Amino acid sequence: MLTPMAITPLTVITGNEELLIDRALKGLIASAGDDDIEIVTLSARTLQTGQLGVSTSPSLFGGTPLVVVDGVENLVLSNPDVAASLDEVMAYLSAPNPDAMVVLVHGGGNGGKGVLTAAKKAGAATIKTPTSPSGNALRQNRAEFVKTELAAFPCHADPQTIEVLINAVGTKLRDLSGACAQLVSDLGVGGLLDEETVRRYYGGRVEVQGFDIADQVLAGRIAEALGLLRHARESGVPAVLVTAACGRSLRQLALVATSPRGAPADSVAALSGAPPWKVKDLRALARDWSEPGLASAITAVAVADTDVKTGAIDPEFALERMLIAVGRARGQR
Amino acid sequence: MSVFDSMVGQERARTELTRAVADAALSSPGAAMTHAWLFTGPPGSGRSVAARAFAAALVCPDGGCGHCPDCHTALLGSHADVDHVATEAMTISVERARSLVLEASTAPSVGRWRVIVLEDADRLTESANNALLKSLEEPTRHTVWLLCAPSMEDVLPTIRSRCRHVMLTTPTTSDVARHLVERDGVDEAMAAFAARASMGHIGRARGLARDEQARLTRAATLSLPANVSSLGSALLSARELVDAATERGAERTKSVDEVERVELARGLGVENPERPPKWARSEFKRLKDAQDKRRKRATIDELDRDLQDLLSFYRDVLVVQVGGEVPLVNAELRVSIEKVASRYQPEITMRSMEAILDAREKIAAYVTPLLAVEELTLALRAS
Ligand SMILES: [Zn+2]
Numbered sequence A: 001m002l003t004p005m006a007i008t009p010l011t012v013i014t015g016n017e018e019l020l021i022d023r024a025l026k027g028l029i030a031s032a033g034d035d036d037i038e039i040v041t042l043s044a045r046t047l048q049t050g051q052l053g054v055s056t057s058p059s060l061f062g063g064t065p066l067v068v069v070d071g072v073e074n075l076v077l078s079n080p081d082v083a084a085s086l087d088e089v090m091a092y093l094s095a096p097n098p099d100a101m102v103v104l105v106h107g108g109g110n111g112g113k114g115v116l117t118a119a120k121k122a123g124a125a126t127i128k129t130p131t132s133p134s135g136n137a138l139r140q141n142r143a144e145f146v147k148t149e150l151a152a153f154p155c156h157a158d159p160q161t162i163e164v165l166i167n168a169v170g171t172k173l174r175d176l177s178g179a180c181a182q183l184v185s186d187l188g189v190g191g192l193l194d195e196e197t198v199r200r201y202y203g204g205r206v207e208v209q210g211f212d213i214a215d216q217v218l219a220g221r222i223a224e225a226l227g228l229l230r231h232a233r234e235s236g237v238p239a240v241l242v243t244a245a246c247g248r249s250l251r252q253l254a255l256v257a258t259s260p261r262g263a264p265a266d267s268v269a270a271l272s273g274a275p276p277w278k279v280k281d282l283r284a285l286a287r288d289w290s291e292p293g294l295a296s297a298i299t300a301v302a303v304a305d306t307d308v309k310t311g312a313i314d315p316e317f318a319l320e321r322m323l324i325a326v327g328r329a330r331g332q333r
Numbered sequence B: 001m002s003v004f005d006s007m008v009g010q011e012r013a014r015t016e017l018t019r020a021v022a023d024a025a026l027s028s029p030g031a032a033m034t035h036a037w038l039f040t041g042p043p044g045s046g047r048s049v050a051a052r053a054f055a056a057a058l059v060c061p062d063g064g065c066g067h068c069p070d071c072h073t074a075l076l077g078s079h080a081d082v083d084h085v086a087t088e089a090m091t092i093s094v095e096r097a098r099s100l101v102l103e104a105s106t107a108p109s110v111g112r113w114r115v116i117v118l119e120d121a122d123r124l125t126e127s128a129n130n131a132l133l134k135s136l137e138e139p140t141r142h143t144v145w146l147l148c149a150p151s152m153e154d155v156l157p158t159i160r161s162r163c164r165h166v167m168l169t170t171p172t173t174s175d176v177a178r179h180l181v182e183r184d185g186v187d188e189a190m191a192a193f194a195a196r197a198s199m200g201h202i203g204r205a206r207g208l209a210r211d212e213q214a215r216l217t218r219a220a221t222l223s224l225p226a227n228v229s230s231l232g233s234a235l236l237s238a239r240e241l242v243d244a245a246t247e248r249g250a251e252r253t254k255s256v257d258e259v260e261r262v263e264l265a266r267g268l269g270v271e272n273p274e275r276p277p278k279w280a281r282s283e284f285k286r287l288k289d290a291q292d293k294r295r296k297r298a299t300i301d302e303l304d305r306d307l308q309d310l311l312s313f314y315r316d317v318l319v320v321q322v323g324g325e326v327p328l329v330n331a332e333l334r335v336s337i338e339k340v341a342s343r344y345q346p347e348i349t350m351r352s353m354e355a356i357l358d359a360r361e362k363i364a365a366y367v368t369p370l371l372a373v374e375e376l377t378l379a380l381r382a383s
Helices: A018-032 A051-056 A080-094 A113-121 A137-151 A159-169 A173-186 A195-202 A206-218 A222-234 A239-257 A265-272 A276-286 A291-310 A315-329 B011-024 B047-059 B069-076 B094-105 B126-137 B173-184 B188-198 B202-210 B212-222 B231-268 B278-321 B331-343 B346-364 B369-382
Strands: A010-014 A037-043 A064-070 A101-106 A125-128 B036-040 B082-085 B114-118 B143-149 B164-167
Touching (some): A010 A113, A018 A064, A018 A125, A101 A113, A159 A173, A159 A195, A159 A206, A159 A276, A206 A239, A206 A315, A222 A239, A222 A315, A239 A265, A239 A276, A239 A291, A239 A315, A239 B369, A265 A276, A291 A315, A291 B369, B011 B047, B011 B164, B036 B047, B047 B082, B047 B143, B082 B094, B094 B114, B094 B126, B173 B202, B188 B202, B212 B231, B212 B278, B231 B369, B278 B331, B346 B369
Parallel strands (some): A010 A101, B036 B143, B114 B143
16 A cells, blocks of 8 residues: 655644634645545544544545544543543544544634644644634625635735625625635626626625615715615615625714824724725715714614514614604714 | 521511421421412512522421531532522423422432422513413422512412512612621722612622723713713713624623534434534524524613613712712712712702613613613713
């Protein structure tokens, strides 16, 4: 039997994004240079004594076993439920099988540090995959991700286009990665992805329609907003998505409007949750808005959200009333 | 010592239950004992504590001495003749109810009674309710059902009418403080603070007395009125409050989520709950959806607690404004309470309190929490 040259008996992959961890795994498999790899995935929490030994022993047909152990961060000493699993991993690490590949996946946090230390001592290679931030930083992180995904084709898109794409597809990496691949290869856009293409392809997506309505009404174009609302509702956009989009847009506008005049765009972006490239636009937009106007607009959205969620009044009427109240609040001094 | 010592206040309920235990021990049980009980009371009044204590007293040869193995295991939930059903799930299914009925009908292994403590009887589905009815109506000689629910209205009339009602009330501040000192060994000053701040919620009081993080969280919430002075600060305060509650809600449900995932995997024979095979994904998806719902519910509970704390702050402001001769809930914040009190008229304080009550209602009705809290902080800013 040929032993492949680049086989790594022990690897630690850290991260909390399945897509990125999968990619790291694929990289490992590719570098092993063996097309005959048998992958087994196990959960660190439910390992039984001897299971790693059995899983890593070569099969009759001679493929190299690749055993992925997920959730190593759960192996904490203080939890009696995982004591057996912990023992099993530690026992394996004390004598790893050089002809098998074992990958320990650590999802972050402080748990399972003992295992990581032992793995390092046993000569494990470490692959760190980026973890996702929470809160406002997430969208910025996703914008960077889309940019990198597109660049790999290679393809380029401006920040506004990327924002529209994220609004349409959401913030799950797998969805975004799929969308990028679809737009570039299936549609054959070539080197430049523009907003119009994204809108043409995803414009029907409910999220985009919500934000389009918000854009119109924040600019004071009540009639246009009402038109878009009707269209959106006819195409099945849920009412709560419209209130959510208006709420978020107004929140960003209000926080940009009340941020100190000279503050750098990056810090305003972090505070408001608006993407940095949009801060300038929002500042311009904010000139038409007063603080009382913004406060009453946000209140109107909250009222509409309540009406819609509790079914107090007809959602169409609640949303129309909200758009008119928001649009009129723009002129309020 | 008695198992009933764990009940805080509740003199009337305690007397009633003690009498029932005495009658239960007679060779032919007296009228104070019966087969189906419904414990109601506001959150923190100790419904499940009372039910558990009663269960222990029924299986204890000494009527609830509090230190024998029977008492001990009954309180811990591991007594062979006491079934303790507490759920984090949204509902109790008909299958679960049927299996309880079956358990209830088997003869006790050691003592005279088989006791089923059913916390969250308000979560029985309608068909689960119906499955219980017969056993409640015609119980075997040895079966005792102890049902718990927030109020009578939370259980179906058919169940209600078959149970004897034990009504628990919110314990007084001094009851709670005394309990913390005597039973939990908390020092007097801390016990007084925790009892006051929790407004009679014993679990909350214990948490505040023991956990510094809980005290810090509460202090942060109570700093909100002083911080909402502008549009920007109102929106940021709202976001902070909701983010913190969301985090706590997730923290609270995390471990039970994990246990459920592992159990589901085991039940399906799936090796790795993190990466279920295709055929099992819909099961895992269903579990995840239910868990998401529960996490939302936990966040809502956390937010509601914050809003109760806020309400107590404005209540104190109002007390100061009208010169009321009653103790402040947040006596440690007297300075900032007086500052806010001097700034406005009582009418405005009352409007603020109404806004808080309004927000609580909306959040309980699943209105988007951030929008509801923003509406609130904007209203508080204006006042
Ligand atoms: Zn006893």
